[in-house]
Amino acid sequence: MSANLESVTDTADLAQSLREVFGRAQRALREQSGRFGLTPSQAEALGYVLRDGPLTITALAKRQSVRSQSMGATVGVLLEQELVTVTPDPSDGRQKVVTVTEKARALVAKGRNARTDWFAKQLDTLSPGELRTLAEAQKLLGRIFP
Template sequence: MTGTDRATLAQDLRTTLGRATRSLRETGGRMGLTPSQSEALGYVHRDGPLTITALARQVGVRSQSMGATVGVLLERGLVTVTPDPRDGRQKVVATTEEATRLVGESRSLREDWLVQRLATLTPAEQQTLADATALLDRLFTEGR
């Protein structure tokens, strides 16, 4: 494959992955949250309790901005905020049972939608997609 062919493949892959991401996001909804609130909640849910500073670094925003985002999540009852036992100046953000329920519900909606979409493919196409998924996983996890 030439450099030009790889560039075209990269563009096509980016476009397709973007479309897939948008479709999955729309299907599972944002749980009534803004994109930044949803992203922050997702990080805390996946990674466990994080300081506001660490969470801001993960998302790529300033700590002050993340503080405002966390404030909304706190008001909605989706996170708790407690002093960091190692550094009282820091605050630790953790998810609540309500957040776990909401994230699980959203995840189930997306997976159910995807199962329905996969059912429209032939068994051979499903196998091709399974093979491609392994390649995509390798592409996006190796060398990080």
């Protein structure tokens, strides 16, 4: 029984340690491309529309747990920066549909490339054996986070 309890504690310790490392990694990667002058909520809204396709302002507001009026202001900034377009919803003219622009897609791609380039430079500091170990860990992490 104590061996099982010890492995659970070890697993919990590993989980905590990995969570902390992932958090630092996420912050470091975010710093490499910035948010292009967007606030976190504006960047998050743009990300939702980019990943999930055109969304109504109401749907975006629900995803970010904010009021539609607040999301309308957020979308207004994205519209001013030409990162989204806003059109009437064909099925409900009272609703507005938000779609990303090519400018937004290019901006996001630029950020992704900057993060990838920075990360590749960090990986270049590892030995071939460490890279193999990391490649094996990546496979395991891929199973945990499919």
